[in-house]
Amino acid sequence: MAATGSDSDTGMEHGQQADAGVHMKHSRTACRAAAWLLAALPLHPRLAHMLTVAGPGAAPLAARFAGFGEARLVWLSLLIGGGLAGQRAAIGAKRRGRDVVVLSLVPAKRSHSAAAQGGMQASLGNTVMGAGDNEDVHFADTVRGSDWGADQEVVRMFVETAPKAVRELAQWGVPWNRVSRGEREVVINGERKRIEERDAAHGLITARDFGGTKKWRTAYVADGTGHSMLYTVSNEAIALQIPIHERREAMALIHDAGRCHGVIARNLISGELVAYVAKATVIATGGFGRIYRVSTNALINEGMGAAIALETGVAALGNMEAVQFHPTAIFPAAILVTEGCRGDGGLLRDANGHR
Numbered sequence: 001m002a003a004t005g006s007d008s009d010t011g012m013e014h015g016q017q018a019d020a021g022v023h024m025k026h027s028r029t030a031c032r033a034a035a036w037l038l039a040a041l042p043l044h045p046r047l048a049h050m051l052t053v054a055g056p057g058a059a060p061l062a063a064r065f066a067g068f069g070e071a072r073l074v075w076l077s078l079l080i081g082g083g084l085a086g087q088r089a090a091i092g093a094k095r096r097g098r099d100v101v102v103l104s105l106v107p108a109k110r111s112h113s114a115a116a117q118g119g120m121q122a123s124l125g126n127t128v129m130g131a132g133d134n135e136d137v138h139f140a141d142t143v144r145g146s147d148w149g150a151d152q153e154v155v156r157m158f159v160e161t162a163p164k165a166v167r168e169l170a171q172w173g174v175p176w177n178r179v180s181r182g183e184r185e186v187v188i189n190g191e192r193k194r195i196e197e198r199d200a201a202h203g204l205i206t207a208r209d210f211g212g213t214k215k216w217r218t219a220y221v222a223d224g225t226g227h228s229m230l231y232t233v234s235n236e237a238i239a240l241q242i243p244i245h246e247r248r249e250a251m252a253l254i255h256d257a258g259r260c261h262g263v264i265a266r267n268l269i270s271g272e273l274v275a276y277v278a279k280a281t282v283i284a285t286g287g288f289g290r291i292y293r294v295s296t297n298a299l300i301n302e303g304m305g306a307a308i309a310l311e312t313g314v315a316a317l318g319n320m321e322a323v324q325f326h327p328t329a330i331f332p333a334a335i336l337v338t339e340g341c342r343g344d345g346g347l348l349r350d351a352n353g354h355r
Helices: 029-040 056-064 085-094 135-145 152-172 225-239 303-311
Strands: 078-080 100-102 182-188 191-197 244-246 249-255 257-269 275-284
Touching: 056 191, 078 257, 085 191, 085 225, 100 303, 152 182, 152 225, 191 244, 249 275, 249 303, 275 303
Parallel strands: 078 100, 078 275, 100 244
Antiparallel strands: 182 191, 249 257, 257 275
């Protein structure tokens, strides 16, 4: 019905939630699942004879939604969520020749993906501190970091896709920080040290240290990684002429006989209810940090995507425990201090001075 969930180690600081500051890692599985869904799911036979794209064949179904005001019936691949996962999935669908539409609660470039600061992990191995890194080392770090709770098939897919995704984003225009040849000073475990980068690596995508990894593998764009990634991906979606319907709130999924056929969405400007009928629907609506009293998540992160899937009584939610209580959030101000501050040498100590 939909692609939702979360990974235990995305290496990406996407919005943060909690009492001590909770930090929700958004789903990356949506991007891959979208391609499978779009190729695999046929249009339900009870709807197929009713629909043409905005044509007269939609009249029988339009009558069913007569009470919903404007019944805008479209036979499209539907992405609910205009952040990084939703827009990237839409780009993947468009590349495969699918008609696609994206619904976004806010203007797409204001999605909470923009809040990510620290970086995105990929085993590029360009820096001297990342030498010898590869997908297998990244896989082992991720599984160990999840205390063996992560879905290892998803982890394997993630670690093998991440380097390709980082290079693709560079091609689209993300200005990743780059390796500079020669010596430089770094702070490791609170101690100043000097390292020397190879001449051959000069100009390649660099990486910073993030906690719990054997190699430095976090690609970043200064302190605005998510902002840069979101704007770049959004611009790519615009270039591909992917329609993004902003200020649309998904209210309920249209489903029948265990199959999802779209969504009823509310136009937040006019108040009208709109029926989006789709061959395939992907939910990529991000986290639900606002269920906590204090959260650094955006106000829109209320978990409605997961909620409307659960309300069908058909969809099953997975990995609901995959919520990170971020150790460097400021309570009760609900401000996050990026994980990069520790990756760059900062030490986290308790009130007694213990690490």
